[in-house]
Amino acid sequence: MRAMGAVAAGSRQHRRRQIIGWVLFALVVALIPFLIAETYSPTIFGNRYTFGLGNLSQAIALMVAILGLNIATGYSGQLSLGHSFFVGSGAYLTAVLVNEFHWSYLSTLGVVVPGLFVFGVLFGIPALRIQGLYLGLLTFAVAAVFPSIIRLDEIKDRTGGSNGLLIESDLEPPTWAPLDTVTGWLHAIPGVGSRVPDGLTGRQEEAVYKYFLLVIVALVCFWLVRNILAGRVGRALVAIRDNQLGAAANGVNLAAYKTLSFGISAAVGGVAGTMLAMHSGFVGPDEFGFSMAILLIVGLIVGGAGTLHGAVVGGLAIQFVPVWSSQTQTLPGTDVALEGPYGTAILGGLLIAIIFALPGGAAQGFRRIKSQLMPVAPQPPTGSTG
Amino acid sequence: MVLLDVTGVTVRFGGVTALRDLSFTVDEGSICGLIGPNGAGKTTLFNVVSRVYDAQEGAVAFEGADLLARPAHAISGLGIGRTFQNLALWPGMTVMQNVMVGAHHRSSIGALRAALRWGSGREEASLAQTAWDALEELSLTDVAFHPAAGLPFGTLKRVELARALVSRPRLLMLDEPATGLTQTEVGELADLLVALAQRHSLTLLLVEHHMGMVMGVSDKVVVLDFGAKIAEGSPAEVQNDPAVVEAYLGAEQ
Numbered sequence: 101m102r103a104m105g106a107v108a109a110g111s112r113q114h115r116r117r118q119i120i121g122w123v124l125f126a127l128v129v130a131l132i133p134f135l136i137a138e139t140y141s142p143t144i145f146g147n148r149y150t151f152g153l154g155n156l157s158q159a160i161a162l163m164v165a166i167l168g169l170n171i172a173t174g175y176s177g178q179l180s181l182g183h184s185f186f187v188g189s190g191a192y193l194t195a196v197l198v199n200e201f202h203w204s205y206l207s208t209l210g211v212v213v214p215g216l217f218v219f220g221v222l223f224g225i226p227a228l229r230i231q232g233l234y235l236g237l238l239t240f241a242v243a244a245v246f247p248s249i250i251r252l253d254e255i256k257d258r259t260g261g262s263n264g265l266l267i268e269s270d271l272e273p274p275t276w277a278p279l280d281t282v283t284g285w286l287h288a289i290p291g292v293g294s295r296v297p298d299g300l301t302g303r304q305e306e307a308v309y310k311y312f313l314l315v316i317v318a319l320v321c322f323w324l325v326r327n328i329l330a331g332r333v334g335r336a337l338v339a340i341r342d343n344q345l346g347a348a349a350n351g352v353n354l355a356a357y358k359t360l361s362f363g364i365s366a367a368v369g370g371v372a373g374t375m376l377a378m379h380s381g382f383v384g385p386d387e388f389g390f391s392m393a394i395l396l397i398v399g400l401i402v403g404g405a406g407t408l409h410g411a412v413v414g415g416l417a418i419q420f421v422p423v424w425s426s427q428t429q430t431l432p433g434t435d436v437a438l439e440g441p442y443g444t445a446i447l448g449g450l451l452i453a454i455i456f457a458l459p460g461g462a463a464q465g466f467r468r469i470k471s472q473l474m475p476v477a478p479q480p481p482t483g484s485t486g
Numbered sequence: 487m488v489l490l491d492v493t494g495v496t497v498r499f500g501g502v503t504a505l506r507d508l509s510f511t512v513d514e515g516s517i518c519g520l521i522g523p524n525g526a527g528k529t530t531l532f533n534v535v536s537r538v539y540d541a542q543e544g545a546v547a548f549e550g551a552d553l554l555a556r557p558a559h560a561i562s563g564l565g566i567g568r569t570f571q572n573l574a575l576w577p578g579m580t581v582m583q584n585v586m587v588g589a590h591h592r593s594s595i596g597a598l599r600a601a602l603r604w605g606s607g608r609e610e611a612s613l614a615q616t617a618w619d620a621l622e623e624l625s626l627t628d629v630a631f632h633p634a635a636g637l638p639f640g641t642l643k644r645v646e647l648a649r650a651l652v653s654r655p656r657l658l659m660l661d662e663p664a665t666g667l668t669q670t671e672v673g674e675l676a677d678l679l680v681a682l683a684q685r686h687s688l689t690l691l692l693v694e695h696h697m698g699m700v701m702g703v704s705d706k707v708v709v710l711d712f713g714a715k716i717a718e719g720s721p722a723e724v725q726n727d728p729a730v731v732e733a734y735l736g737a738e739q
Contacts, residue, residue, distance in 0.1 A: 324601040331606050332613070333597050335587050338578045346574030349536050350653065351562040351591030360597060406578065478582075478631040481614040 106475035114476060132156070133311045134286050137304045138297050145432035149424050153307045154379075156419075160314045161375035163415030164321050166399045167408070168368030172220075173397070174405035175329060176361040177341030178227050181393050182239030185223075185246045186216055186366040188388025190373025192250065195265045195383045196258055205271065205378045206317075212370040220366025224359035243393035247385035264384030267377060273309035280305060314375050321371055326408055328364065337361055338406070398447060402454050404461025413462040421447050489514040489657055489689050490535070495544030497530055497713075504530040506714040508544070512657070512706075517683060517690040519700040519721075522710035523733070528693040529571055530713075532659050536561050536568055548657065563591040567655030569646040571662050571693075577635035581626060581645050584634045585617040588649035620648040623682075639666045651682070657689045664696045672696055676703050701725065709733075 107113040139152035169183040193215060194208040223242070227235050250259045259265060273279055279300060286296040300308065328334060336357050339347035348354055377383055395418045403414025425446040430437050458465045490512040497505040505527045512518045520528050533539040535546055537558035546553040548564055556564065567588075575584050593609050600606045621627045624644050629637055634645060643663060650658055663679070664672045676699045683690050694700045700707060701721040709717040709730050717727040724730055 327603055327606065328597050328600045331600050331610050332586075332590065332593050332595050333600055335579060335583055336590060339576050339587050342576035342578045343574045345538060346570065346576065347587075348538070348558040349562060349568055349570075349574065350587050350649065351559050352587070353557075353559040364597060480627065480630070481611060481618050 106477040109476050109478045111479075117474065129315055131286070133308045134283055134296050137283070137300055137308055146430055146434075147428050147432060149427050151420075153304075153311055155423060157307070157311045157314050157379050158376070159415045159419035160311075160318050161372050161379055161415075162396070162399065162419055163411050164318050164375055165369055165372035165396055166403065166414045166418075167321060167325055167411040168365045168370075168372060169396050169400055170365075170405065170408075170411055171325065171329070171337070171368065172224075172361045172365035174400055174407070174410070175334065175341065176337035176358060178224070178358060178361065179232060179236040180239045180362070180365065181236045181390070181397060182223070182242040183365070183369050183396050184243045184388045184390065184392035185239075186220065186369030187373040187376065187392065187396075188246050188250075188383075188385075189219065190216055190370030191377040191383045191388065192259060192265070192373070193370070194374040194377040195267050198267050198269050198377075199265065200258075202269075205269065205374065206313075209317075209371060209374055212374050213367045216370030217363045217367040220363040220369075221359045223366060224362030227358055227362060228355050240390060240393065243390045247389045250385035259385075260383075262385060264382055267381045267383070270381070271306060271310050271313065271378060273305050277309060279308050310379060314379065317371065317375055321368055322408060322411075325364070325368060329408070333357075333360075341406075398451055400461075402451060402461055404458075404463030407461070407463035407467075409466060410461045410463035417450070417462075418447070421450060487514045488512070489549060490691065491545075491547040491550075492531070492535075493545045493547070495531070495534060495541045495546060497527075497534060497539055497541050504713050505534070505541070506712070508710070508713070508715055510708045510715060510718055512689060512691055514656075514689055515683075515687065516705040517680070517692060517703050519704035519707040520691060520693045520710065521695075521697070521700055521707060525712075526710040527713040528710060529661055531710075532568060532661055532691075532693065535566065535659065562653045562655070565654070565656035566659065567650035567653045567657070568659040569643065569650055569661055569663060571665070573639075573642055573646060575634040575642060575645060575649075577633060579634060580631050581634050581637075582614070582617055582621065582630040584645060585620055585648045585652055586613045588620075588652040589613050589616050591653065616652050617648075620652045623651070624648045624678075640671065651686065654686075655688065657691065658683075659691045659693075661693045662695060663692070664694055664699055672699050675699070679703060 107117065133153055133156075136151055136153050136156065139150050141148055141150045143149075165183065165187050168186065169180060172178045172180045190212045193212050194205060197203045197208040197211060198205060223239075226238060230238065251261050283296060283300050284298065287293050287298045297304070329337070336347065336352045339350070339352055340354060340357055344354060373388075376387075399414030399418040400410065402417045403412065404410030428438060454461060488511045492511070493509050495505050495508045496503065508527070508531065520531065522528055530539060534541050535553060537553070537556060541554060548566060551564065553561070553564075576587070579587075593613055595606045595609050618627070618630070621630050624647060626641070626644055626648055629641060634642065637645075643665070647660070647663065660679070664675055667675060679690065679692075680703055682688060692700060692704065704721055707719065707721050707724040708715060709724055709727070711733040716729045716733055717724050719727070
């Protein structure tokens with residue numbers, strides 16, 4: 101019945117719909133930094149909330165971190181509470197390479213990606229013997245120990261110890277980037293244009309430029325990971341998650357794929373670390389402790405484990421929900437003041453609500469709505485007769 | 487020619503001996519029934535052949551190659567497929583995707599090539615075609631894009647059969663394929679299995695409680711009781727064997 105208005109997958113109509121979707125997505129991604137270059141701060145029910153470019157860029161880096169975690173935990177079912185370790189390692193590697201060897205941010209990825217892949221593979225070896233909560237506990241210990249490793253006396257001079265490291269490189273937009281000009285054009289559009297400032301300050305221009313760099317890195321990561329997970333390797337990982345006995349009996353090498361999933365997961369996590377270093381120009385040991393590990397798991401569950409869209413929603417959620425929660429100074433619509441760390445409490449409440457209402461996370465909800473409004477009928481392979 | 491050669495296999499779990507000095511052979515192209523009361527060790531033997539359990543003693547040879555020296559994931563590549571008594575499907579994937587995994591060992595695109603889309607599109611299309619053909623052969627195309635959960639047990643059993651078929655096995659081990667089927671359906675399944683065996687030149691090793699079916703299709707029947715072989719022979723011989731009648735059939739009649 102539901103297939104009535106459905107378009108056939110791969111048909112002209114379906115492709116047109118996909119293209120429209122991507123164009124809209126590109127428009128939003130391209131325009132939003134100009135709209136919030138001057139932080140948007142509406143007052144809702146007596147509380148002032150901010151929606152700024154800095155937070156959004158940070159959220160994009162967190163999306164990539166969750167994307168990485170998703171490979172090991174969401175797809176292949178290996179509970180990893182130590183993902184912050186990889187993100188932190190990536191961030192510190194980038195910081196040290198930029199500071200001491202004067203590499204550019206993006207070229208550090210040439211070390212971060214292979215380095216963290218090897219790291220992840222080593223990390224995955226215990227996962228061959230232990231599973232579930234025990235693996236979670238072990239990886240959690242690794243996450244908890246990261247700040248102490250950074251503070252070790254032997255490497256304190258390199259890592260900056262407790263003080264962290266200020267990265268001695270700015271991401272100046274190249275002179276050819278027409279960010280200021282584009283802002284001027286947008287400002288000239290009647291009506292909506294008034295939301296865009298008339299030209300960007302130097303700092304705003306840098307923020308917009310960084311945002312676009314992070315978006316490009318994130319898009320490349322999502323594209324590569326999607327390609328891996330959409331095919332044979334992705335199916336093998338899900339097979340391991342859903343039934344190991346069946347996976348092995350069908351020729352899936354459990355040990356190889358589990359370590360591979362940890363390797364890719366860590367490499368992507370490392371990229372997220374590089375992105376965070378790019379974003380803030382600073383790395384500190386406590387940013388990458390176990391609270392980040394837990395936050396990433398929360399993002400994974402809220403967004404939807406085992407889906408790529410979920411990583412996007414999850415990254416936005418773990419960045420903005422705590423910020424907006426702490427900006428809720430009074431009970432909405434009243435003068436009753438709120439005190440205490442209720443930002444995390446709201447995040448916790450959201451997690452519980454999501455698990456009850458949508459066990460598959462926000463991505464599951466989107467998929468349900470989409471399959472109702474715009475159903476797509478999958479088609480048999482083209483070579484078949486039926 | 488002997489395809490599967492089980493020699494003196496003993497499996498113990500702590501103090502329990504699940505298989506005791508079990509020996510039998512399966513000829514290429516034949517259908518071999520493996521029967522016995524619950525707990526006789528039939529599924530244990532499947533798990534030894536597919537390397538889920540280790541045998542403490544004995545040997546298993548497939549075309550002369552020592553199976554017990556291979557890891558579990560290499561078994562399907564050697565040409566041994568199986569289905570499971572209580573299903574080992576992946577509910578997170580569609581029926582089609584489940585069946586495509588069956589061809590895992592016949593495909594080769596790894597993470598790096600997939601990431602860069604280096605030949606993955608072509609392989610993916612050919613895997614999809616293989617899976618679709620198997621679904622067509624087993625009349626499963628209606629549920630191809632349905633998740634492999636929430637479907638009738640008999641349908642899911644057929645999905646497992648399709649998954650095993652796309653691995654292009656020479657030996658197919660079926661663990662109680664007729665469970666949950668009606669009398670008519672059992673008859674259809676028996677015909678289907680014989681047809682499949684001929685079409686794909688399969689050798690079948692069949693664990694089944696449905697006596698009519700086992701006796702009807704098998705060339706040879708091996709009877710287990712408490713982990714030991716108590717009889718072996720043609721269906722007619724086995725049915726008249728006093729030990730079998732006493733241990734197994736006697737209880738049913």
